[in-house]
Amino acid sequence: QVQLVESGGGVVQPGRSLRLSCAASGFAFNSFAMHWVRQAPGKGLEWVAGLSYDGSNEYHGDSVKGRFTISRDNSKNTLYLQMNSLRVEDTAVYYCARGSRETDYWGQGTLVTVAP
Amino acid sequence: DIQMTQSPSTLSASVGDRVTISCRASQDISNWLAWYQQKPGKAPKLLIYRASSLESGVPSRFSGSGSGTEFTLTISSLQPDDFATYYCQQNDNYPLTFGGGTKVEIK
Numbered sequence: 617q618v619q620l621v622e623s624g625g626g627v628v629q630p631g632r633s634l635r636l637s638c639a640a641s642g643f644a645f646n647s648f649a650m651h652w653v654r655q656a657p658g659k660g661l662e663w664v665a666g667l668s669y670d671g672s673n674e675y676h677g678d679s680v681k682g683r684f685t686i687s688r689d690n691s692k693n694t695l696y697l698q699m700n701s702l703r704v705e706d707t708a709v710y711y712c713a714r715g716s717r718e719t720d721y722w723g724q725g726t727l728v729t730v731a732p
Numbered sequence: 733d734i735q736m737t738q739s740p741s742t743l744s745a746s747v748g749d750r751v752t753i754s755c756r757a758s759q760d761i762s763n764w765l766a767w768y769q770q771k772p773g774k775a776p777k778l779l780i781y782r783a784s785s786l787e788s789g790v791p792s793r794f795s796g797s798g799s800g801t802e803f804t805l806t807i808s809s810l811q812p813d814d815f816a817t818y819y820c821q822q823n824d825n826y827p828l829t830f831g832g833g834t835k836v837e838i839k
Binding site for chain 2: 651653660661662663666675676677678711717718719720722723724725
């Protein structure tokens with residue numbers, strides 16, 4: 617069965633960095649585009665970044681452009697999100713999700729808290 | 733960026749009610765629209781893709797319609813398991829964008 621397991625969340629100070637990972641299993645990871653979507657406490661969903669199946673095309677939302685980078689290692693079936701220059705407003709649960717357009721499988725999420 | 737506007741933001745309904753949620757895109761997105769259901773503390777679940785295609789395993793009481801800029805999610809007979817928050821998402825262009833959500837509450 618398809619599984620997506622995020623890790624790497626935690627508490628970090630503003631301005632610091634964090635790298636999230638998403639371990640995929642149960643499907644041909646190298647055939648699917650992947651995304652990161654976040655949800656601030658009590659708020660709605662915000663798409664963060666997306667990456668094509670082979671890593672050749674990457675897209676980032678305006679609020680994270682220049683600070684966050686999405687990448688993947690198809691040999692390890694793993695998706696990453698490198699988050700630099702973190703801000704208090706980046707506090708959220710971060711989900712990885714599979715799909716080129718709509719996303720049909722989601723992980724359980726990992727919480728990132730940015731606080732002084 | 734394409735803005736997605738959902739209405740209402742909150743909806744109170746009873747078991748057995750027919751429920752309709754609207755989603756409007758700020759520009760033509762053809763049928764590149766998905767609907768998701770989210771329950772507290774859980775990841776979103778895909779219900780509908782391409783505006784009207786039912787995801788595998790999703791009950792047939794859920795249906796989607798629309799194209800261009802106006803879309804609708806309908807639950808034909810609300811069940812206890814359906815009380816949740818629903819989001820539309822356009823996936824026509826990057827950045828992908830979500831509507832603000834519609835919380836379906838028990839009346």
